[in-house]
Amino acid sequence: MTEPSVLHATDDDVLTITLNRPESLNAVTPDQRDEIVRLLSEASTTAEVRAVVITGTGRGFCAGADLRGAATSGTRIAGDVARTLRLGAQRLIAAVLDCEKPVIAAVNGTAAGLGAHLAFACDLVLAAHSARFIEVFVRRGLVPDGGGAYLLPRLVGPQRAKELMFFGDALSATDAERMGLVNRVVPDDDLDKTARAWAERLATGPTRALALTKQLVNASLDADRATAFAAEAAAQEINMTTADAREGVRAFVERRSAEFEGR
Known part of the structure; x- marks a missing residue:
């Protein structure tokens, strides 16, 4: 075949x-x-x-x-x-x-x-x-x-x-x-x-955070500073609702490596 x-x-x-x-x-x-x-x-x-x-x-x-x-x-x-x-x-x-x-x-x-x-x-x-x-x-x-x-x-x-x-x-x-x-x-x-x-x-990384980071970097090349800053704030707001973001913060407080699940 x-x-x-x-x-x-x-x-x-x-x-x-x-x-x-x-x-x-x-x-x-x-x-x-x-x-x-x-x-x-x-x-x-x-x-x-x-x-x-x-x-x-x-x-x-x-x-x-x-x-x-x-x-x-x-x-x-x-x-x-x-x-x-x-x-x-x-x-x-x-x-x-x-x-x-x-x-x-x-x-x-x-x-x-x-x-x-x-x-x-x-x-x-x-x-x-x-x-x-x-x-x-x-x-x-x-x-x-x-x-x-x-x-x-x-x-x-x-x-x-x-x-x-x-x-x-x-x-x-x-x-x-x-x-x-x-x-x-x-x-x-x-x-x-x-x-x-x-x-x-x-x-093994924070999948949603990576997606939002990719979007921010790509969009920044065509945006002015105010637009880029607004997009950054919105992305951070969205990302803080993810399980990986919560895990990352917990891991920092507990002084251990984070275990991200892509959620």
Whole structure:
């Protein structure tokens, strides 16, 4: 039997999503995209999932959108391209940003175009030493999509973002770490182990507090100080109703380590 193009498994409260088309460096098809969006949406509402890892099989993390079979000629109705992006690449990136559980990218190889943006949208990015990141759009005469012009300036600033997007040069994992696009570079053989260790640590944390923290940080990039402070106060108000917050306070008073249950 043929393996699914997206593998997924939940173990010890960690959901691992694996792109599984190694022969195409895991270029994303519409069916794969929809499956990843579904899995991330379900992760938000599934108590047994408290952290997510996204990775790929073979030599590629994700080589971007699979353009084979995409129409390059013929009649096109006004709005078709914008609609395709909203329902496709942008929906995938939004699913990562909006997931209420922390998401780790374990970049095992080439991450190009939409694949790079999929990694950059994650909350934490681990990269194998052999990984590389490519803003490939300019090579094809295309404008960056999948939220690239939104994500990159917020991660590395506008000048660096333009350099990456204007030239489309391959960026090594080490250089990506130096620029702030990657949290940590590890030897290829240690990637899975490190991603698993990080995910398991997150999965034992205060799940709702992490979700609210993620929301606050992401929203702060588009908010003024007053809005950000108001959102912080509201998040704190909500979080103080959780069992994990009460456990955290009790543990502090009792001078012991907290045991969070994700509630």
